[in-house]
Structures are given as structure tokens and as C-alpha cells.
Amino acid sequence: MKAAAKVCANIALIKYWGKVSTALNIPAVGSISITLGNLWSETEVEFDESLPSDTLILDGQSRLDQLGRVTECLDLLRVRAGVEASARVVSHNNFPTGAGLASSASGLAALTIAAARALALELSPRSLSIIARQGSGSAARSIFGGFVEMHAGSTPDGSDSFAESLLAADTWPLEVVIAVTERGEKSVSSRAGMEQSALSSPYYSDWVATSTVDLDRGRRAVLGRDFEQLTNIAEHSCLKMHAVAMAAQPPLVYWNATTVACMHVIWDLRHSGVPVFFTIDAGPQLKAVCAPGFSQEVEKALRDVPGVLETLITGLGPGIIG
Numbered sequence: 001m002k003a004a005a006k007v008c009a010n011i012a013l014i015k016y017w018g019k020v021s022t023a024l025n026i027p028a029v030g031s032i033s034i035t036l037g038n039l040w041s042e043t044e045v046e047f048d049e050s051l052p053s054d055t056l057i058l059d060g061q062s063r064l065d066q067l068g069r070v071t072e073c074l075d076l077l078r079v080r081a082g083v084e085a086s087a088r089v090v091s092h093n094n095f096p097t098g099a100g101l102a103s104s105a106s107g108l109a110a111l112t113i114a115a116a117r118a119l120a121l122e123l124s125p126r127s128l129s130i131i132a133r134q135g136s137g138s139a140a141r142s143i144f145g146g147f148v149e150m151h152a153g154s155t156p157d158g159s160d161s162f163a164e165s166l167l168a169a170d171t172w173p174l175e176v177v178i179a180v181t182e183r184g185e186k187s188v189s190s191r192a193g194m195e196q197s198a199l200s201s202p203y204y205s206d207w208v209a210t211s212t213v214d215l216d217r218g219r220r221a222v223l224g225r226d227f228e229q230l231t232n233i234a235e236h237s238c239l240k241m242h243a244v245a246m247a248a249q250p251p252l253v254y255w256n257a258t259t260v261a262c263m264h265v266i267w268d269l270r271h272s273g274v275p276v277f278f279t280i281d282a283g284p285q286l287k288a289v290c291a292p293g294f295s296q297e298v299e300k301a302l303r304d305v306p307g308v309l310e311t312l313i314t315g316l317g318p319g320i321i322g
């Protein structure tokens, strides 16, 4: 009743922001992501009859604030296995936790896989994706490698809300440079930010209404390996998501001055002919996505931006790596 899993993080190029069901964590919009090879979470789960309740140690610290979603995810697997024992969960990320670097994606995906292994459940990648989604929407995508599409689905029970592979990592080996501009955990989580946006942003309904067109454009760009089209649609999706969040009341501004400075550096690089675009999640880190062979040049430019604390370089990854 003990097993581990190591799973890569992912970042969305066409963003997920908003839910139709909080209880089942069903997203209001589909999304398209890339799985990152060098950023991962490693999680060990042990079911133990003698434990009074689930426990979570994340990066060496007990995290009661994150335990709720962990337990919800474990419950889905316990029901399937007919097991009632509580679990001891120990997880660590090889990158800053909770700072908008997709730690919930890899963390909850690794939890789902480790727990399924510990309970000896034979589940399809699709079932694992549906279960991981209920822990964290973005985690549904980390079950797969390379380019991944998450379907919002339309059934009330969420059974058609899962991710699947769009294009293998080695077919279009894009490179990613992450500019870390802050190390602390973000003040407003994605979960709370989405809720605040849906409740109070006047642009939220347009965000949802235009998502199908964005997904179509994103999917076509990925399948056609069209970097220019992907650049246009990915930056649009990112900026539109942030525009929705900024217009919420109270406002949600995830960027700091360095994030904005990095955006300008990416635009300058692009104007000088470097194939690169950016994306930013619910935190101040900027993720630059570049065509194969350009990450060194992009990293050099981002490293020199005042306020950039650290840069990370990664290629695309396979999803489950251990």
C-alpha cells in the first residue's frame, strides 16, 4: 500500500481560467499545454490503517492548507479500491512551490498516480486525467507529455472533462526559459483568482465565449507546427486571461514590474528575428517559449533584466517520468 510517482509540470499556452463546477472541478474552458521535462514533482503515498487522517508533507513542511484537495483526490481512488485507510503523503518539487510555476499540476498528477499504484488500481490515462482534474484542473494535463489538450467537456458529471495528447514532445521540441522574478508563494491562488474573476469581472463571459475559437487556432498551430500562429494565439490567450483577472473586483494583478520588463524583452527579441513568445500564469514568473535552438539566446537576454532572480531552461517532457 505504498508507492511513488514522478511527474512533470506543464504550462498552458491556451489558458484554463474559470469553472462550471467547483464541486467536481470542471473547467469552463478547454486548454492546450506543453509538458516541461526539467520541472517535476515526486510524491510518495502510503495508505496506513493506523493513521487517523491523511497527512501531507510538501517540500519538508506539513501543509494543512493543501490537504483538502489531496484528500478529495485520494477519496476518489479509495472508493474505487474499496479501501478506507488514510494516507501519508510526502511530496517535493524541484522548483519553487506555489509561485505560478505549475506546482499544483505536477503535484496533484503525481499524487494521483502514486496513490493509484499504492492501491494497485489499473487505470487508463484518461481515468487518471479525470481523477487528477478533481485535484487540480491543470494536473489533468500532466498525465501526458509534449503538447496536450484538455477538454472542458459538457456532461454534468465531468466524465468528458479530461486531457489527451495532441503532439509528441520529440515531434516539435520547443524550448522554454523561465524567468523567476519572485520566490514566495503567490498571494491569490489560481483557484481563488478564477472564482473572483467569474463573480466580478465584466469580461468573464466574453472570455468563456471566445475560448472555442482560441482552442481551434491553438490546436491548428500545434498540429501544423506553425510557430508564428502559436505565438499570436498563445500571447493573446495569456493577455486575455490576465485582462479578465485585472478587471475583477477587487482586481487581480499577478505581474510585478520585472514581469512587464521581461515581456518587453521578449517582444524586442522577436522584432529582431528571434522566434520566441511568452506566457504568464497566476504568478509573476514569465515563461518564454522558443523555437528549437533558441533557448540560450533567450536565457541570456532574460538573465540580464534587473529583478530576474533566476532562470530555468527546459525542453518538453514525457509527463510521467517515474
Ligand code: DP6
Residues within 6 Å of the ligand: 011, 012, 014, 015, 016, 017, 025, 031, 104, 105, 135, 136, 137, 138, 139, 190, 191, 280, 281, 282
Ligand atoms: C493560470 O489548475 O491551479 O495556470 O483547478 O483550481 O487547481 P485549480 O486551478 P489550477 O489553475 C491553473 C490556471 C493557470 C492556467 C492554466 O494552467 O491553464
